[in-house]
Amino acid sequence: MNDPDFSRRIRDAGGRVTAARLAVLRCLAEADEPLTPDEVLEHLARNSDHVPDRVTIYRAIDWLAVHGLVRRLATVGRAARYEPVEDREAHAHFQCRRCAQTRCLPAPTPPLPPLPSGYVAERVELVIHGLCAACRAGENE
Amino acid sequence: MNDPDFSRRIRDAGGRVTAARLAVLRCLAEADEPLTPDEVLEHLARNSDHVPDRVTIYRAIDWLAVHGLVRRLATVGRAARYEPVEDREAHAHFQCRRCAQTRCLPAPTPPLPPLPSGYVAERVELVIHGLCAACRAGENE
DNA sequence: GGTAAAAATGCAATAAAATGGCAAAAAGAC
DNA sequence: GTCTTTTTGCCATTTTATTGCATTTTTACC
Ligand SMILES: [Mn+2]
Ligand SMILES: [Mn+2]
Ligand SMILES: [Zn+2]
Ligand SMILES: [Zn+2]
Numbered sequence: 001m002n003d004p005d006f007s008r009r010i011r012d013a014g015g016r017v018t019a020a021r022l023a024v025l026r027c028l029a030e031a032d033e034p035l036t037p038d039e040v041l042e043h044l045a046r047n048s049d050h051v052p053d054r055v056t057i058y059r060a061i062d063w064l065a066v067h068g069l070v071r072r073l074a075t076v077g078r079a080a081r082y083e084p085v086e087d088r089e090a091h092a093h094f095q096c097r098r099c100a101q102t103r104c105l106p107a108p109t110p111p112l113p114p115l116p117s118g119y120v121a122e123r124v125e126l127v128i129h130g131l132c133a134a135c136r137a138g139e140n141e
Numbered sequence: 142m143n144d145p146d147f148s149r150r151i152r153d154a155g156g157r158v159t160a161a162r163l164a165v166l167r168c169l170a171e172a173d174e175p176l177t178p179d180e181v182l183e184h185l186a187r188n189s190d191h192v193p194d195r196v197t198i199y200r201a202i203d204w205l206a207v208h209g210l211v212r213r214l215a216t217v218g219r220a221a222r223y224e225p226v227e228d229r230e231a232h233a234h235f236q237c238r239r240c241a242q243t244r245c246l247p248a249p250t251p252p253l254p255p256l257p258s259g260y261v262a263e264r265v266e267l268v269i270h271g272l273c274a275a276c277r278a279g280e281n282e
Numbered sequence: 283g284g285t286a287a288a289a290a291t292g293c294a295a296t297a298a299a300a301t302g303g304c305a306a307a308a309a310g311a312c
Numbered sequence: 313g314t315c316t317t318t319t320t321g322c323c324a325t326t327t328t329a330t331t332g333c334a335t336t337t338t339t340a341c342c
Binding site: 156157159161162193194195196197200201204219 | 317318319320321322323328329
């Protein structure tokens with residue numbers, strides 16, 4: 001599956017269309033929640049034919065982020081999480097403090113608050129911290 | 142300076158009042174922006190008499206966070222950032238993508254959006270990503 | 283299709299941030 | 313001051329990410 005849209009977006013961003021970039025981008029687009037680089041590697045190891053090196057995944061994600069095809073979320077966990085930048089309006093995320101699950105919420109991002117002079121905003125991010133349904137149910141384990 | 146209020150809050154939380162906990166809590170309270178554990182260590186190394194071990198700082202911060210005296214922010218950088226939990230209403234933060242400066246904004250946190258059923262929110266966090274005044278000025282360096 | 287230049291990759295080494303184990307030290311109750 | 317429990321310091325280790333460099337892949341051009 002050599003999705004022509006992914007290829008085009010990479011080419012339009014001025015980069016070379018490589019197996020690693022396509023695989024990473026497709027992986028993030030198919031996931032229904034933001035993934036860590038390691039989770040991307042796991043997914044590719046299970047579902048893909050050619051599995052890129054871990055460093056290549058880091059570099060591919062990084063390139064995609066710098067060129068606006070994916071975005072890195074602010075997280076409380078140790079690992080970074082990424083999601084594809086798509087048509088969908090920017091939205092809020094829920095982060096479970098127990099299992100670190102991060103999931104997209106329907107809520108749109110709130111409006112930009114006033115900033116100190118000279119500061120320029122590029123993105124507004126809303127993070128809800130709490131317990132997911134599963135963790136709440138089994139909290140006393 | 143053995144601030145009785147900090148001591149009391151630690152004791153009320155059920156812990157022992159130690160030099161490290163007091164120093165870390167005071168450091169975060171005196172800083173005007175959220176700090177990383179390493180920045181706390183630097184501050185203490187410069188301003189304090191007894192400088193705790195790095196691991197002790199991690200453990201003190203962690204204890205303070207678990208007991209609600211400080212809170213950990215969601216960040217895009219690799220290092221965690223903490224700020225004291227004080228009287229002040231929960232507020233938004235600005236994170237500079239170039240220098241990683243994180244600063245408190247006057248804007249209060251927006252209301253909680255609807256969550257999937259079974260999910261419980263404990264905190265709402267608003268993060269503004271962009272460029273700080275200094276980085277914007279010198280962006281082409 | 284073949285060739286050359288530029289960009290991307292794999293692999294090993296290294297760095298940054300955080301955590302775990304354990305004996306020694308400090309804190310608090312008496 | 314003594315005793316018990318908690319905390320600390322030190323060292324080793326883990327997790328996550330980055331860097332250097334030779335090799336491979338991509339793309340532009342013929
Ligand atoms: Mn999302
Ligand atoms: Mn703040
Ligand atoms: Zn959970
Ligand atoms: Zn800046």
